[in-house]
Structures are given as C-alpha cells and as structure tokens.
Amino acid sequence: MSISINLFNNKGLQTEDSFLDIPQSDVLIPQSPVIKGDVTDENKKKFDEIKKDLDSKILADEKNKRKNKDKKRLNAGVFFSFFLILLIGAGILYLFNYTNIPNKVFDKLSQWKTNGKFNETPKTDRDSGFGLPENYVTSEIVNQIIEKSKDLSLISGILELLPENVQIMDFYIKNDNLSLICLVKDIISGENIKFYIYNHKDSFKPELFYIEKTEDEKNYQITSLSNILVNPVTDHKYIYLEDRQLTGYLTATANQSGVEMEPLTISKRDPALIRSGFIYLTGSKSSIVHFFRSLSSKRINISYDEMEIKSPDTSSAKTVYDIKIGITIFPQK
Amino acid sequence: MQWISLSDYSIIYGICENKSYSDTISRLFKKNLASSADSVSYLYEIKKHLQSIFSFFEQDKPTDRKVAFTIPSDKAEILFNHVETGLEENQVNEVLDWRVKNSLPDSDKLFIQHYFLNKKEETQEERYLTVAVQSELRNIIAKTALSYGFEPVLLDLGILSAYKLLSKSFPLQAYENWGLWKIGKENDVQNLLVFNDGEMYHISFISDNSLDITVLQNTNPQKYDTIFLENLMNNNFDNLNFEKFFIYSTSPNNIFVQKRMDANAQQIINPLPVLSKYKVRIEQKYLTNKLGVSQFSEIAGLISRF
Numbered sequence: 145m146s147i148s149i150n151l152f153n154n155k156g157l158q159t160e161d162s163f164l165d166i167p168q169s170d171v172l173i174p175q176s177p178v179i180k181g182d183v184t185d186e187n188k189k190k191f192d193e194i195k196k197d198l199d200s201k202i203l204a205d206e207k208n209k210r211k212n213k214d215k216k217r218l219n220a221g222v223f224f225s226f227f228l229i230l231l232i233g234a235g236i237l238y239l240f241n242y243t244n245i246p247n248k249v250f251d252k253l254s255q256w257k258t259n260g261k262f263n264e265t266p267k268t269d270r271d272s273g274f275g276l277p278e279n280y281v282t283s284e285i286v287n288q289i290i291e292k293s294k295d296l297s298l299i300s301g302i303l304e305l306l307p308e309n310v311q312i313m314d315f316y317i318k319n320d321n322l323s324l325i326c327l328v329k330d331i332i333s334g335e336n337i338k339f340y341i342y343n344h345k346d347s348f349k350p351e352l353f354y355i356e357k358t359e360d361e362k363n364y365q366i367t368s369l370s371n372i373l374v375n376p377v378t379d380h381k382y383i384y385l386e387d388r389q390l391t392g393y394l395t396a397t398a399n400q401s402g403v404e405m406e407p408l409t410i411s412k413r414d415p416a417l418i419r420s421g422f423i424y425l426t427g428s429k430s431s432i433v434h435f436f437r438s439l440s441s442k443r444i445n446i447s448y449d450e451m452e453i454k455s456p457d458t459s460s461a462k463t464v465y466d467i468k469i470g471i472t473i474f475p476q477k
Numbered sequence: 478m479q480w481i482s483l484s485d486y487s488i489i490y491g492i493c494e495n496k497s498y499s500d501t502i503s504r505l506f507k508k509n510l511a512s513s514a515d516s517v518s519y520l521y522e523i524k525k526h527l528q529s530i531f532s533f534f535e536q537d538k539p540t541d542r543k544v545a546f547t548i549p550s551d552k553a554e555i556l557f558n559h560v561e562t563g564l565e566e567n568q569v570n571e572v573l574d575w576r577v578k579n580s581l582p583d584s585d586k587l588f589i590q591h592y593f594l595n596k597k598e599e600t601q602e603e604r605y606l607t608v609a610v611q612s613e614l615r616n617i618i619a620k621t622a623l624s625y626g627f628e629p630v631l632l633d634l635g636i637l638s639a640y641k642l643l644s645k646s647f648p649l650q651a652y653e654n655w656g657l658w659k660i661g662k663e664n665d666v667q668n669l670l671v672f673n674d675g676e677m678y679h680i681s682f683i684s685d686n687s688l689d690i691t692v693l694q695n696t697n698p699q700k701y702d703t704i705f706l707e708n709l710m711n712n713n714f715d716n717l718n719f720e721k722f723f724i725y726s727t728s729p730n731n732i733f734v735q736k737r738m739d740a741n742a743q744q745i746i747n748p749l750p751v752l753s754k755y756k757v758r759i760e761q762k763y764l765t766n767k768l769g770v771s772q773f774s775e776i777a778g779l780i781s782r783f
Contacts, residue, residue: 388583442691
C-alpha cells in the first residue's frame, strides 16, 4: 500500500487529473534585488525603504484586524445575552407546558419552584462561568469542570438502579438541581433510589422524595427533587482539546459505550471564547451509564451543565432513551 | 529545493544548496516554538516563524524557489473509509465528504481530500484515506510562502511523511503487520498508524502521567482497544503482536517521551541513512543519540519524496 498525499492539490477525491490548487497570496513581499544580486549601497537603501514601508503596512493591518475582532466580540456578547434570555424564557414556558407530567407532580414541581427552592441553592463557584471575561479560565472554572464530571458519575449511579424498561418522564439536571420523575413496575427500584440519594449525604441534599401507585395501579411513580452538593476539589488537572479533538473524543466514547451521538453543536466558532454547546444522544440505559461513567473519569475543557433524559415515546415499551446535554466549552488557560 | 517540517513544539527546515542532487549539500536547522496546542496562538506563531525562515532562505541565495512542507498530524483528521465498488467518482467524493461533514464540527472550515487505497474483491468494497485539515493553516502556509516569492509544491502530514521514510528503508509490504507510533508528551496527542490484515488504521489518543487514556480517534476500536493502548503506554510491546514496530518523536527532550523511547530503543527510527543518501547534513548537537536523530524522521520522509 503506497500513500503519497499532497494537501496543496485540489480538494475532494484525488485522481490522475488532480492538480496543484494553491491559495493566492494577499500581499506580495517584494523580492529585493539586493538579496539575489550584488549588494550595493543604493540597492540596500531601496530594500530598507521597502521593508520599512511594508512593516508599517503590516502593523496597520494587524491593528485594524484587532479592532474588528473586538467589535465582533462585543456584538457576540450582546447576541449571547439576548440568546440566554430567550433560552431562559423558553425553559420556563417548557416547564409550564409540560403536559406529560401528571398534574399532581406538576403542582409539586411548581410549588417547589415557587417556594424558591431552586433559587435558594447556595451560590457556588460552579455558576460563575458566564460572569467571567470570555477568554479567561480561572481555577473556579476548573473546579466547575471537575465538579460537573462528578455529577455524571452520581447520575450514572441513579440510572444503574433503575430497571432496563423504566419509563422516564423527566430526568433533568441544571444549576445543581436534580429532578427525576419516572414510572417503574415494582416498588423496589424506588426504594433503591431513595436509599442511594439519602446515603450519599456528601453529594445530595434531598428536597422531596416519594413513591406512589399510578391511578391505573399498573406502575409506581417515583418523584425526586434534590440539590447536588459541591465538594472541595483537590486535583486541578485537566486536558485541553480543540473542537475537532473534542468531537473525536465524544464520538469515540459514544461508540465504545454503544450510544448513538449526533454531531456536536457549538454556539460560536472562536476557540478563544467560553462557548456553549449541545450533545444529543440515543441509547439503552446500560450504554448511557457506560457513556456517563467514561465521561466522568476524564477531565477535559468542558463542563456538563444541563442534562435531560427522556423516554422517546411514553406509550411504547422501547428501552432506548433520548439524552440532551448542555455543555460549556472553555478555552485554553 | 527547500523543506519545512512543522511540529507541535518546533520547526525543522532545510535548504538544498545546489541544483543537481548529485552534488547537493543540504543543511537542516531547528527552531523551537514558544507555545503550542492552542490553535489560535499556534497559527500566529507559525506565521511569524515562517516569515523569518523565508527571510533566511532568501539570504542563502536559493537556487530554486520550490518549498515542501509537513504539518503536525494532530492538526488533521486521518480517516479510513469503505465505499461500495461501482460508484462514479463524483458519488464517491460525495459519500466521503458527507461522512466527514457529518462527524466534525465546523466542517466548512476544513480542507478535505480523499485518496483511493485499494479494492477488496471479497467484500466488493473500495478503501479510501480521507485527510481533513484546517483550511486556515493550509492558507497561512501557502500564502506566506507565496508572499516571499516561494512556490509551495507539497504539503504532507507529519506521520504520513515518517511512513514514507519507513517505506524507503524497509520492505513494509513484506510484513504481515506493523505499527508506527509518534510519541507525544504527556497530555499531548499520541499518534499511531497501524497496518494489519491488509488494511491501515489510525489511532490518536491522549495519555497523562498516570497513563489514563483518552481516545480521540480510533478507526479500529474492536482490535485496538484501551487494553492495547495501555500495553503500548506501559511499554509491553511483546503483547502487541507486531512483526515490526517503529517509534519516533518530535519532542525528544521530554522526560515522558524519553521513558518510552529508552525502553524501546531498538524500535527508534533512524533517518540518517536516507538523509545521507540525499546528502543532507544535521548539526552535530542533534547526532548524539538515537532519540535526538529520530526527530528528523518527518522531514527525511519529505525529502525522500523528491
């Protein structure tokens, strides 16, 4: 097998007709006769003048580019704030229109929300990402990366206790709050989860937990609301991955775990900024657990801020789940 | 002829001093980069260094203005894909493009090429190598060369250039399987090219000091799983079952790299025979050990293409 590549050739499939396809130069730096030929005082003077002129042009060009970039960043900031407000609005609307949740549970959820329980969550370093300069990675952010990876491990623990055919109506994690509403066939699963949450006192602060029979008496409904607690971080190491590598890592991990992953979506292109993104996945419960466990064992430049797991169709007996993970991607330190 | 080989932490460049190769004496030089990995600062630094290298070439009164490059393997995607036989060229192109564009973010910022490798009669499949590189990096290299009046003629990937060097030095086709590992620093990308059962595979991953492995790309995860990669990092080469295995690094002064290179000294690539065939000289300070010499593998592969 012989491989001889030339990335200066035309793009696409390489055939016998492939040809050099070099991008054309913007600025041609003059070939000075001084360099090629004999050095004379006159030629040298001429060369120095040209070089001086060129240097000042390049400098002015760089300054302009920087100005434009700053302007773009400002615009991006305004747009991002607007987008964030829209997102929060959509989130609230979504909660109030969530028809799949039985009224009883929905009342409890909104009651919990109205009581300000979500807001009462102690403000932690983990929420501070968006308030920071856009291209600055602090140790608080590193803490956030590490803490959110631990969350994945805790969630895997809960998922593992649920039976394979569980009907997940709402499994949602955001701002250190975890809500789980699901239907199971037997009461044991519910008791196991209760035991898990109440016995991980360093990790969960339970706000509400109950198991009750559904109206048709066919299932048990588990309803759980908890805060995820923050623990001190001792290890501050993490790996920085470029977007391309990040996608490679997530795809390779998804393939290894047996979950299907759609291409990663990223809000902005500039890798020097703190950006948001989404991972969409589909997989069985055990493959999701494997995926989360794999992700939680790595410290890379993303934090898993928001997570939603759902049964795709509540009426079917399918055992695959849809997952949406909202992530923040951090630039290099 | 001029050659420039970019790696994560340095640039090796060389100039051929006479037109005819029969009486050529070429010299290679090395520049260290201040930063790496972060693509933004990397591109900026590359541009700055290329400018000073082209100025240097000018001062050396080049006999021709052709220049060939290699770029670091981890700045590109190396993918191996199958396509069923019988498709038209444009259909093959479409299918392969679609696969890349549906698996990578910002695919419109990538420059993508596909190379036919072989046909498998038993499965009615054709095998292709797809290479995707940041258009911006390709543009910066070409435009900087052009702006200094040089003619960019070839752009290769580091590990594929090292593979070229090997194919000039060893009868690779005679081996049932072989592997080529570009050893990177801890927390940097490790690149591995593997040939087995008549097919080539590419694996890239990151390992830290505790040998925790983060896979970035693996074109054959069933055969080359985490246990395989752990054996590799733990220097258990006997468990890898390769007829031939080759290693080199462009970071020879790093302790993490040195540990692995020292433990497998007999596998280190020696580019000197090829360089001496092309009458290329390296500064004496790099010739003190095999490890230091191996960093010239990529540029030696590039030189051997002319």
